[in-house]
Amino acid sequence: MRRTKIAELLRTEPIDTEVLVKGWVKAFRNNQFIALNDGSTPHNLQVVLDFENTDPAVTDRIKFGAAIGARGQLVESQGKGQKVEVKASEIIIYGDCNPEEFPLQPKRQSPEFLREHAHLRFRTNTFAAVFRIRHALAYAIHKFFNDKGFYHQHTPIITASDAEGAGEMFQVTTLPLHKIPRTESDEIDFSQDFFGRATNLTVSGQLEAELAALALGEVYTFGPTFRAENSNTTRHLAEFWMIEPEVAFADLDDNMSLAEEMLQYVIRYALEHCADDLKILEDRLIEEEKTKPQDQRSEMSLTEKLRFVIDNQFVRLTYTEAIDILKNSSPNKKGKFQFPVEGWGTDLQSEHERYLVEKHFKKPVILTNYPAAIKAFYMRQDEAKEGVPGPTVAAMDILFPGIGEIVGGSQREERLEKLQARMKEMHIPEKELYWYLDTRRFGSCPHAGFGLGFERLVQFVTGMTNIRDVIAFPRYPGNAEF
RNA sequence: GCCUCAUUAGCUCAGUCGGUUAGAGCGGCGGACUGUUAAUCCGUAGGUCCAAGGUUCAAGUCCUUGAUGAGGCGCCA
Numbered sequence: 001m002r003r004t005k006i007a008e009l010l011r012t013e014p015i016d017t018e019v020l021v022k023g024w025v026k027a028f029r030n031n032q033f034i035a036l037n038d039g040s041t042p043h044n045l046q047v048v049l050d051f052e053n054t055d056p057a058v059t060d061r062i063k064f065g066a067a068i069g070a071r072g073q074l075v076e077s078q079g080k081g082q083k084v085e086v087k088a089s090e091i092i093i094y095g096d097c098n099p100e101e102f103p104l105q106p107k108r109q110s111p112e113f114l115r116e117h118a119h120l121r122f123r124t125n126t127f128a129a130v131f132r133i134r135h136a137l138a139y140a141i142h143k144f145f146n147d148k149g150f151y152h153q154h155t156p157i158i159t160a161s162d163a164e165g166a167g168e169m170f171q172v173t174t175l176p177l178h179k180i181p182r183t184e185s186d187e188i189d190f191s192q193d194f195f196g197r198a199t200n201l202t203v204s205g206q207l208e209a210e211l212a213a214l215a216l217g218e219v220y221t222f223g224p225t226f227r228a229e230n231s232n233t234t235r236h237l238a239e240f241w242m243i244e245p246e247v248a249f250a251d252l253d254d255n256m257s258l259a260e261e262m263l264q265y266v267i268r269y270a271l272e273h274c275a276d277d278l279k280i281l282e283d284r285l286i287e288e289e290k291t292k293p294q295d296q297r298s299e300m301s302l303t304e305k306l307r308f309v310i311d312n313q314f315v316r317l318t319y320t321e322a323i324d325i326l327k328n329s330s331p332n333k334k335g336k337f338q339f340p341v342e343g344w345g346t347d348l349q350s351e352h353e354r355y356l357v358e359k360h361f362k363k364p365v366i367l368t369n370y371p372a373a374i375k376a377f378y379m380r381q382d383e384a385k386e387g388v389p390g391p392t393v394a395a396m397d398i399l400f401p402g403i404g405e406i407v408g409g410s411q412r413e414e415r416l417e418k419l420q421a422r423m424k425e426m427h428i429p430e431k432e433l434y435w436y437l438d439t440r441r442f443g444s445c446p447h448a449g450f451g452l453g454f455e456r457l458v459q460f461v462t463g464m465t466n467i468r469d470v471i472a473f474p475r476y477p478g479n480a481e482f
Numbered sequence: 483g484c485c486u487c488a489u490u491a492g493c494u495c496a497g498u499c500g501g502u503u504a505g506a507g508c509g510g511c512g513g514a515c516u517g518u519u520a521a522u523c524c525g526u527a528g529g530u531c532c533a534a535g536g537u538u539c540a541a542g543u544c545c546u547u548g549a550u551g552a553g554g555c556g557c558c559a
Contacts, residue, residue: 026520027518027519027520027521029517029518029519029520029521029522030515030516030517030518030519030521030522031515031516031518032516032517032518033517033518033519033521035519035520044519046518046519048517048518051516052516064509077517078517079517079518079519080517080518080519081518081519082519099492099509099510099511100492100510100511101492102492103492103493104493105492105493105508105509105510106508106509106520107493107494107508107509107520108493108494108508108520109493109494110493110494112551112552113493113494115551116551167557167558168557204559225559227557227558227559229556229557229558230483230557231483231556231557231558232483232553232554232555233553233554233555233556233557233558234552234553234554235558235559236557236558236559237559240559241559242559243559338555339555349555349556350554350555350556351555397559403559404558404559405558405559406559407559408558408559450559451558451559452559453558453559454559455559456559457559466552478550
């Protein structure tokens with residue numbers, strides 16, 4: 001007999017048919033009622049035993065966490081709480097689960113504890129919901145771009161360029177670490193290394209994506225990204241997944257519109273396809289809120305927050321305008337900011353970004369046209385503008401409540417001379433990036449793109465406050481377990 | 483990397499001013515009940531108080547150092 005998934009069974013409700021279900025025991029009540037979950041849905045199926053006619057050797061093995069199968073008649077439930085249930089005629093034990101040794105318990109456990117048991121946390125309602133939503137978001141991203149005519153590109157994970165300036169890199173080598181070969185001038189002799197040169201794990205697929213965009217028109221990457229920064233926060237990982245669209249013949253406005261449309265699309269997709277999982281996470285957050293003092297509770301529930309983002313346009317304003325708002329803000333005047341807003345030219349602190357997003361506008365904000373001095377070499381240089389004290393670039397950062405920067409992007413500098421001048425200023429060796437500059441030499445055109453931190457998106461949609469809880473096996477300083 | 487806080491039973495946590503035998507809820511185990519919904523009821527076991535050193539007649543409690551975890555900041559997606 002073929003196994004029916006619980007999701008399908010609950011969807012079609014084939015009453016009075018013989019079914020076979022398989023899953024993990026979530027609860028065993030009254031020696032009689034098994035709550036069974038197989039991961040296909042957050043909902044459990046109730047399996048009812050005829051306890052008087054079931055071998056005690058079998059019932060003794062029906063423990064929280066055990067893997068079992070149940071064959072029987074699907075019938076209308078006599079109890080409240082579920083429409084249907086399976087009257088079991090046979091129970092198959094696949095895998096026992098000793099409750100004295102199993103770290104999980106049928107009760108709330110802290111995210112910190114579960115993180116230490118990340119190999120088992122999929123079994124919890126919360127994490128099962130998170131990882132189903134993570135999948136749905138990944139799928140929605142591919143669907144969004146595919147339906148718009150974008151081509152998914154796989155960019156290299158091992159790269160020889162260390163000129164991207166996006167952060168510290170992990171070195172990749174096969175040289176023996178206990179006996180590193182040296183040149184005559186006592187430098188590490190990378191000519192003996194696997195690739196014949198120094199290599200690293202990628203910090204961004206952008207530069208390669210640009211090459212593809214300048215032929216295929218509209219492309220995106222969706223791959224792992226590595227940063228060897230010693231970051232200890234709730235929104236940084238050493239290994240994370242990033243989506244990087246790149247569009248030919250697009251300017252900064254097109255870029256912002258694409259990012260906004262994509263974010264709203266995928267959030268709407270989650271609301272439409274993951275309602276039950278979102279409900280679990282929303283209820284979890286409501287419970288958590290109860291432990292907080294009144295003034296620290298959030299005004300909106302999780303789904304209200306998500307609806308709000310898809311129903312409202314993001315605010316677009318320039319860095320220069322943001323500085324004005326911040327300078328005149330009451331926390332700045334009252335000296336409430338830990339870092340007072342000095343003036344034009346310095347980067348915004350996260351408390352400033354949070355003020356703009358969470359207090360002033362109360363919605364996602366796109367900040368644009370940052371000072372050139374604080375942004376990357378490849379961003380397009382703006383024309384001088386009245387009221388703007390210094391040179392700016394066509395950059396944009398999308399800031400979300402609670403998460404901060406979820407997207408960072410720009411229109412790219414397509415003019416060869418301007419790009420070369422900028423690289424010289426920032427001491428980026430042209431020689432290493434000859435291939436990047438070639439796109440500006442041969443058929444260059446205006447183009448733009450951005451990077452979306454996938455885990456930050458998953459964080460926002462699931463309401464998980466720590467980024468380490470939205471990726472199965474997080475990598476961060478001092479931790480590469482599992 | 484910097485700052486703050488934490489570490490007590492399997493889990494979540496309480497432990498007063500340093501005082502004699504370290505507690506609760508949940509979970510586990512045993513039993514009762516048998517249409518339950520994190521079932522309920524009764525009983526029961528369970529402790530290297532993070533580690534090392536120090537102060538003291540006396541340390542879970544105070545001090546020092548370290549480890550681990552959390553939150554904030556920086557780096558950024």
